[in-house]
Amino acid sequence: MSIYDKAFMNSELSKPTSIFGLRLWVVVGIFVGVIIVLLLFLLSVCITSRRRHIKNPNNNNNINHQTLTTPVSKDIQEIVHHDTSDHRTSIPEIQIDIGKSEHRVVFSDRQSSGESRATSNNDTASFGGGGGGSGGLPQVSHLGWGRWYTLRELEAATNGLADENVIGEGGYGIVYSGVLGDNTRVAVKNLLNNRGQAEREFKVEVEVIGRVRHKNLVRLLGYCVEGAYRMLVYEYVDNGNLEQWLHGDVGDVSPLTWRIRMNIIQGTAKGLAYLHEGLEPKVVHRDIKSNNILLDRQWNPKVSDFGLAKLLGSDTSYVTTRVMGTFGYVAPEYACTGMLTEKSDVYSFGILIMEIITGRNPVDYGRPQGEVNLVEWLKTMVGSRKSDEVIDPKLPEMPSSKALKRILLVALRCVDPDATKRPKMGHVLHMLEADDLLFPTVSMHYFSSVDF
Numbered sequence: 001m002s003i004y005d006k007a008f009m010n011s012e013l014s015k016p017t018s019i020f021g022l023r024l025w026v027v028v029g030i031f032v033g034v035i036i037v038l039l040l041f042l043l044s045v046c047i048t049s050r051r052r053h054i055k056n057p058n059n060n061n062n063i064n065h066q067t068l069t070t071p072v073s074k075d076i077q078e079i080v081h082h083d084t085s086d087h088r089t090s091i092p093e094i095q096i097d098i099g100k101s102e103h104r105v106v107f108s109d110r111q112s113s114g115e116s117r118a119t120s121n122n123d124t125a126s127f128g129g130g131g132g133g134s135g136g137l138p139q140v141s142h143l144g145w146g147r148w149y150t151l152r153e154l155e156a157a158t159n160g161l162a163d164e165n166v167i168g169e170g171g172y173g174i175v176y177s178g179v180l181g182d183n184t185r186v187a188v189k190n191l192l193n194n195r196g197q198a199e200r201e202f203k204v205e206v207e208v209i210g211r212v213r214h215k216n217l218v219r220l221l222g223y224c225v226e227g228a229y230r231m232l233v234y235e236y237v238d239n240g241n242l243e244q245w246l247h248g249d250v251g252d253v254s255p256l257t258w259r260i261r262m263n264i265i266q267g268t269a270k271g272l273a274y275l276h277e278g279l280e281p282k283v284v285h286r287d288i289k290s291n292n293i294l295l296d297r298q299w300n301p302k303v304s305d306f307g308l309a310k311l312l313g314s315d316t317s318y319v320t321t322r323v324m325g326t327f328g329y330v331a332p333e334y335a336c337t338g339m340l341t342e343k344s345d346v347y348s349f350g351i352l353i354m355e356i357i358t359g360r361n362p363v364d365y366g367r368p369q370g371e372v373n374l375v376e377w378l379k380t381m382v383g384s385r386k387s388d389e390v391i392d393p394k395l396p397e398m399p400s401s402k403a404l405k406r407i408l409l410v411a412l413r414c415v416d417p418d419a420t421k422r423p424k425m426g427h428v429l430h431m432l433e434a435d436d437l438l439f440p441t442v443s444m445h446y447f448s449s450v451d452f
């Protein structure tokens with residue numbers, strides 16, 4: 001280029017244009033800059049949409065199992081984070097739901113109630129695809145353990161969710177008995193969607209129970225997510241729940257012998273020890289009570305209702321401003337501070353032992369003052385050497401004083417007001433496995449007071 005051309009270019013580029021009187025080279029510079037920014041933007045959009053495409057389980061059947069569990073684990077971590085900070089500043093409200101056989105206690109704050117208002121659509125997306133669409137063939141779950149069921153399949157199994165198939169109703173949904181196409185008897189829990197908590201419960205249960213296998217824990221076979229429906233499909237446990245057998249109308253003599261009661265206590269302890277010490281991360285049940293102990297025909301206990309379970313990393317405690325559990329079973333530190341560890345389950349388990357031995361409810365306002373609270377009454381009785389008087393009058397035979405003494409000692413240790421002094425479930429199990437615990441004596445005569 002000659003010197004004249006350069007001079008010509010310079011003068012042309014320096015000429016003012018009609019765009020705000022800017023010189024031509026400024027306008028060209030801006031134009032080039034905008035093009036570069038646009039290109040970068042398009043590139044980032046491409047990369048993002050490609051990542052989303054990879055994460056969508058419907059687009060890739062070979063997806064890594066770990067990827068799919070991320071939304072659930074993330075959800076739990078987020079809850080921990082929120083609750084920990086809120087705990088310091090907010091004053092919890094206490095809400096007691098009455099209208100069922102027991103009172104459910106929910107301590108909540110505004111933050112946490114807002115949290116629970118998740119929309120169904122979001123949840124459906126998290127679980128990878130609405131159960132395969134209505135009327136489609138049942139598919140294997142992408143979670144890697146059970147399967148999902150179609151709504152049509154579960155409607156067929158439960159006679160269209162018929163009233164006569166209802167076997168119980170809990171805080172979060174109605175439970176139906178059903179028979180699947182392959183003749184498997186199942187319990188179908190249809191979660192109520194009008195409560196945000198039910199959706200969270202669904203996520204937690206699916207993730208936690210789906211992987212758990214233990215003879216003393218109710219097995220989750222699969223689930224259904226379709227439209228507004230969220231259902232859990234469990235193995236059917238065919239002999240009711242412990243609450244019915246302890247407090248229902250069973251006549252003057254209970255079919256629950258001493259040996260059966262000890263087996264129920266031991267089996268429940270095994271299930272809990274497995275949740276606390278056999279899984280990583282460990283699982284705290286949070287709602288151990290007699291309704292949640294299902295029984296088979298051989299009186300084997302199976303712990304159900306993991307809806308309130310939270311996953312805990314080892315050696316961590318969980319602080320929440322939303323305390324859940326059932327009135328009478330909730331550990332004092334959990335109720336007061338929201339501090340949740342597996343020791344909260346140990347406390348509830350101690351209450352359960354007392355309930356099984358005495359046949360009394362943890363809190364019974366129908367009883368005279370001083371007997372309303374089971375723990376306080378039992379402590380008083382043991383302290384005044386009247387342990388033999390705490391036994392369920394419907395028990396067909398009496399335990400040996402040694403067995404009674406041992407089991408009451410275990411129960412009292414479990415309900416120690418100081419959570420750190422309560423034994424771990426593994427230790428409880430060890431204490432419960434002593435042979436002499438199982439043997440009853442034949443009559444009351446043998447009975448002597450227990451000296452603690």
Ligand SMILES: Nc1ncnc2c1ncn2[C@@H]1O[C@H](COP(=O)(O)OP(=O)(O)OP(=O)(O)O)[C@@H](O)[C@H]1O
Pocket residue numbers: 104167168169170171172173174175187189218234235236237238240241287291292294304305
């Ligand atoms: N797998 C099952 N097999 C047989 N019956 C079941 C099964 N699961 C639940 N049930 C019955 O349904 C009832 C309701 O169960 P659910 O777990 O929904 O509520 P709950 O434990 O009684 O109360 P909440 O949910 O408030 O703790 C149980 O008490 C039990 O009798």
